[in-house]
Amino acid sequence: MALDRSVSRRRLLQLMGGATVAATAAGTLAACGGGNAGSSSGGTLKVIGAGSQEAGLRKALDDYKKANSGFDFNLSFSPADQLQTSLRAQLAAGNAPDLHAVYPGNGSAMSMVQLSKANLLADLSSQSWTQKIPTGFKGAFQNDGKTLIFSPGTSVLGAIYNKKAFATAGVEVPTTWSELLSVCDKLKKKGIVPIALGAQTPWVTQLIDYALVPGTVYAKTPDFDDKMTAGTASFVESGWADAMDKYLELQKKGFFNDNPNGTTYEQATSMVGTGKAAMAVQVSAVLQAFREAAPTPDDLGMFPFPATDVAADNWIPGGVVVGIAVSAKSKKAEQAKKFIEYCGRPETVNAWAEAVACVPLYSEGDAKVDPVLKPFLPYLKDNKAVPFMDQRWPNAEVQPTHFAVVQELLGGRTTVPAALKKMDEAYRKNA
């Protein structure tokens, strides 16, 4: 781990100490401090992005470099789990890259709110693009009135489906919960796995709940998050119980692949791509991976996953995608901020959003949106989109607790009330 000269020996040794104690027990944590980003040199910006944003961020950096001859960058990417380890270790050591990935809102150890509490993010509020952030999304970008991250737009969550599998079973895209069950039943009778679920990959476990909760919770109680914050609502006494019951209903009816807890995200992706399974509940940001698994990209479509039998109540989850921020300790903060300002131009927002299949944060005129996302646009327009639930959770413990209890539910090790009680307990712990 390359350390910046500004790290004092005492600080370095303290950090090594924590790692040493941990390594004494864990044996292998040394690997966690790795990452492939070297230290910055000269006028080169050191950038670490999220793997899911690679296409968009790389294009923005390349375009900016072409327009600014003195600009150069050292870019690397980390998958989601390594952002929690290698990048966080660099932040802890005071060796943060100049620009780095940050999750919007709260709810994760690498989220905007958690990092801003530690004063690790530079204030971007003076930049003109920040005035264009839609009101409903401000909580994802701002803390204490300061805008601290840039993100190109919103990713939606729904069912990515294989059109050929649907055609084989002679079924259409469902718009209500009952229709969904009927479609799954017909697919199953044709020998096609209705829904591929790779629940061994922890973050996949949450997606079906996230797809159902906008309909079972937020359509009836739009201020549910505020009530949770105030302590007047709980997971266990809310529509979360209905969502989890429906999750288990899909399992009990045999609509998932066998052994979802032993199946990975990659295996589930392959099942849908090849038509062995008909659909998977996923975020639009991973569409590219599904397209790569399919014979032709046009085989795949996407539709809002219905949660209720009242079409008007079927809201969708649409969250701001992982963004980038300027390190408050960067010696090249001004240079990094200029790049962020460039990212905030509508044409850059559009190009980045198009590259990662998300809906642009804002646009001038018609935005270019991946055609498979069109079924979701009316929901966004009608304010029937709810940010991904974790972005309003107060600490980094609720989300992994959610992952674990879903695996326990699928494994028959717990009940819905007990699972939600655990999530409530995690929620009530201090941030």
Place this chain on the structure above:
Amino acid sequence: MTITAQAVRRDAVRAPRRRGGIAPPWLFAVPALAVYALVVLYPALSGAGSAFTDWSGVGEQRSFVGLDNFQQLFHDDQALGALRNTLLLTVAIVVIQNGIGLLLALGVHTNIKSRMTLRVIFFAPVVVSPVMVSFLWKYVYNPAPDAGLNAVLGAIGLGGLRQDWLGNPSLAIWSVAFTVIWQCAGYSMVIFLAGLEGVPAELHESAMVDGAGTVARFRHITWPLLAPALTINLMLSTVGGLTLFTQIIAMTNGGPGYATDTLSTVLYKQAFVYGKFGYSTAVALVLAIFVAAVSFIQIGYLRSRETAA
């Protein structure tokens, strides 16, 4: 026979004393001790201070919380479940890995023609990165009926034994244990083999002349003289089991649910996923003390057993 083996053992124990007389100056050890103190002891002790704070792992904000983290640890269901898993895994690994290692060592310590090749084959998994081994076994444990181990079971007519090896909460921990044993049994074998090479052949020859059979010779000659190798193997596998981390993170990430979490994965998650570096360090500290205590007790007992042998 026992008397002969004990005599050999006593010779071995006395041998270093005869070489004594001039104690090596401690001054020689000072450079190494200084480096050790600087890069291991001081950072470990100063880092351990975090266990008494609520530090998130980033930023400067931290408050002294006294023993709160330790009190929380002993009321934390996840940590207590992880402790149970850690002990289960350790017992399974120590017993089975060393049992298989001993059998392999005895098997290749014979005159069979292919013994050198077999030694290489049995040791080969040890030199592969644990992460690679974990991903390899994750493939083998694919739950689909037409993939990995399940496909093999189906092909040989044992389709009824197909399992969700890593997805079944009751089975996952044993699947991980099997992988660790598969990789590390060769290591135990090599240590036992070194011990077997040190058993004087004439003891076996004279025992055979006295009419001792294979079992009697193993019980009264080989087993007592393998005591030092057993000590090393038990020590290493116990510490390895208590600190097991890589294979679990790579294969199950502690899941399904918390079914395969160990103390090592809990402390990792607390630090890097939950952002509770202070609490994580408290878990690490307790684990380090626990491992040290178990190791001292174990080595004390095994050393006394060596002397008795």
